Amino acid sequence: xxxxxxxxxxxxxxxxxxxxxxxxxxxxxxxxxxxxxxxxxxxxxxxxxxxxxxxxxxxxxxxxxxxxxxxxxxxxxxxxxxxxxxxxxxxxxxxxxxxxxxxxxxxxxxxxxxxxxxxxxxxxxxxxxxxxxxxxxxxxxxxxxxxxxxxxxxxxxxxxxxx
Numbered sequence: 001x002x003x004x005x006x007x008x009x010x011x012x013x014x015x016x017x018x019x020x021x022x023x024x025x026x027x028x029x030x031x032x033x034x035x036x037x038x039x040x041x042x043x044x045x046x047x048x049x050x051x052x053x054x055x056x057x058x059x060x061x062x063x064x065x066x067x068x069x070x071x072x073x074x075x076x077x078x079x080x081x082x083x084x085x086x087x088x089x090x091x092x093x094x095x096x097x098x099x100x101x102x103x104x105x106x107x108x109x110x111x112x113x114x115x116x117x118x119x120x121x122x123x124x125x126x127x128x129x130x131x132x133x134x135x136x137x138x139x140x141x142x143x144x145x146x147x148x149x150x151x152x153x154x155x156x157x158x159x160x161x162x163x
Contacts (some may be wrong), residue, residue, distance in 0.1 A: 044145060050116045054109070055139045060125070061105040062137055067098035075102035075128040076137060084110065119144035 012020075058076075062068075068075040075098065078085070085106040090096035091092040096104065106124070113120045 047117060047143060047145075051141045051143065054113055054116060055141060058105070058109045058139055059111070059137070061109065065098060065101050065105065068102045074126050075099045076106065076124050078106065078124045079123065081106070113141065117141065117143040 018141075020163065062076050074080050081103070085103040088096055088100045088104045089106040090101045090104040110122060113122050121142040123138075125138040125140070126135040129135045
């Protein structure tokens, strides 16, 4: 009777090691992809938060300048300036007219928009309300999202300012 003596396997074979390395590599690539996606969406959320804050800031400036709302609502319409609004150095409504304060507000606001958003395009359009209806200020911000195809995403906010 012949007995075969079996040797116990010690360690891993080369094939098992390579398979484990491939599986580990695929898992790490998935984690890296997830990390890049989370960075991109975090940046997008930050930019959208900044845009909402900027639009809210201009809305507050429009509401605060009640003299421009009642006498010349078009003072906040960016289309009326042709180019960029001029800074007048207004400290309060006491040292500037309502129109100058509106132009000063727009100038400072546009500086903040250009510093905060990538590739921004800003518009402020005024729609005159009818009798007994408030004027509406349509504040539109468009910026360039950092996505694969570089789409533009716009946010539009309408503020009704009552005189």
